[in-house]
Amino acid sequence: MNGMYQQVDQQTLQAEFKELEYVAADFLEKEDFESAAKCYRQLVVDDPYDARAYYNLAIILHDLSKFAESLACYEQSIKLGYHNPARANLNTGMNYLKMGDFKRGFHYVDLKSDGAWRLGKNFAFNQERLSHIELWDGQSLEDKTILIYCEQGFGDNIQFSRYVSEVAKLGGKVVFSCYRELYGIFKDSPILKDVDVVQGGLQDISDVDFKIPLMSLPRVLEATIKNIPHADGFLSKTYRKDWNLSGEGMNVALVWESSGLDTRRSIPFETILPLCELPNVNMISIQKGTAMFDYRRNPEAKDLLPSVGERIKDFSDTADILSQVDLLISTDTAPIHMGGALGIPTWGLLHYSADWRWFRERDYPDTSPWYESVRIYRQKEPASWGEVVERVKIDLKKMSSNWK
Numbered sequence: 001m002n003g004m005y006q007q008v009d010q011q012t013l014q015a016e017f018k019e020l021e022y023v024a025a026d027f028l029e030k031e032d033f034e035s036a037a038k039c040y041r042q043l044v045v046d047d048p049y050d051a052r053a054y055y056n057l058a059i060i061l062h063d064l065s066k067f068a069e070s071l072a073c074y075e076q077s078i079k080l081g082y083h084n085p086a087r088a089n090l091n092t093g094m095n096y097l098k099m100g101d102f103k104r105g106f107h108y109v110d111l112k113s114d115g116a117w118r119l120g121k122n123f124a125f126n127q128e129r130l131s132h133i134e135l136w137d138g139q140s141l142e143d144k145t146i147l148i149y150c151e152q153g154f155g156d157n158i159q160f161s162r163y164v165s166e167v168a169k170l171g172g173k174v175v176f177s178c179y180r181e182l183y184g185i186f187k188d189s190p191i192l193k194d195v196d197v198v199q200g201g202l203q204d205i206s207d208v209d210f211k212i213p214l215m216s217l218p219r220v221l222e223a224t225i226k227n228i229p230h231a232d233g234f235l236s237k238t239y240r241k242d243w244n245l246s247g248e249g250m251n252v253a254l255v256w257e258s259s260g261l262d263t264r265r266s267i268p269f270e271t272i273l274p275l276c277e278l279p280n281v282n283m284i285s286i287q288k289g290t291a292m293f294d295y296r297r298n299p300e301a302k303d304l305l306p307s308v309g310e311r312i313k314d315f316s317d318t319a320d321i322l323s324q325v326d327l328l329i330s331t332d333t334a335p336i337h338m339g340g341a342l343g344i345p346t347w348g349l350l351h352y353s354a355d356w357r358w359f360r361e362r363d364y365p366d367t368s369p370w371y372e373s374v375r376i377y378r379q380k381e382p383a384s385w386g387e388v389v390e391r392v393k394i395d396l397k398k399m400s401s402n403w404k
Helices: 020-028 034-046 051-063 067-079 084-099 100-112 121-129 154-160 163-169 178-186 214-220 271-278 289-299 315-324 333-342 386-403
Strands: 145-149 173-178 196-199 210-213 250-255 281-285 328-331 346-350 374-378
Touching: 020 034, 020 051, 051 067, 051 084, 067 084, 067 178, 084 100, 100 214, 145 163, 154 163, 154 178, 154 214, 154 333, 163 173, 163 214, 163 333, 173 178, 178 196, 178 315, 210 214, 214 328, 250 271, 250 315, 250 333, 250 386, 271 281, 271 289, 271 386, 315 333, 328 333, 328 386, 333 346, 346 386, 374 386
Parallel strands: 145 173, 145 210, 173 196, 250 281, 250 328, 328 346, 346 374
Antiparallel strands: none
């Protein structure tokens, strides 16, 4: 579900787009959620039949962790005829999931969002190719073959692959069709030893009795926040390559930019750089993508933060270097799931309105039920990465001072 950033509906930027909505959009650009919410509260007072205003207000209330009020606004927007009820239902499900209510959450996102949850070409491709195969919804798998196929982002697939092993316990043959980039880590996973892991589409589907997309498994398996399996890790550590890590001090892998659509997850390079100035700490960038533009423009970067990103070709390489470092520090993107799935010490840096999978701060202020090895650092105020990095720096200094 990476890339599921709940964007305010600005589909209608013509004459009917009200002036106060432009003001709200400016506040949202600055992550001033309180002021944006005031604008939309006024809009629904001015026009109690404005379905779009209720929808947009619901999203902002979610950002402010006012979930009950957000749910009520989504419901009202649908009653008033909001033009995209599937999206409103999807966001309703995200509210429930962030509150830890898996039953209602996965019901809404999986069954009532009319495909709005299904991002990426891989889902659409399999929908067409496997259209003649029955969708699994809990039927007996005894003497049957079930095909589970990947969808959405890499981080989603790592996080939810734990449920594939739960299906394998139900009997029958389980085939897991995964992305090529993830094949190496899944085929060697100890929890998938009884699963036939294949990369890309399964060529011969003549013997397949049931199909199901990976992200539907929690709903069908009736997963709850209390019974998340394999929180202690489920991927194998490897030591295949020499990454030229130092034999002295702490070796810490660093990721500061998310590749998803939600740019709020990314941390400016200049803000993260102070972490690289601590004694007894060897920072190593495993960052890839557009974030490297800022890295290359900074004259101090190469000395303070050596990069191995160009040597990382797939997630097997990512797993290999993470197996050999002492700590991973990452924003909310795929490597944080890799660190947790490997069971290595991982510090996750989250923005103020973090994705549902990290739940409410009041329930999990600095831990995650998905991964025992992950420690969470949350923004205390919107857009305030500086204070997050400062807290991380203090804790990292304490840890490294006792490191031998």
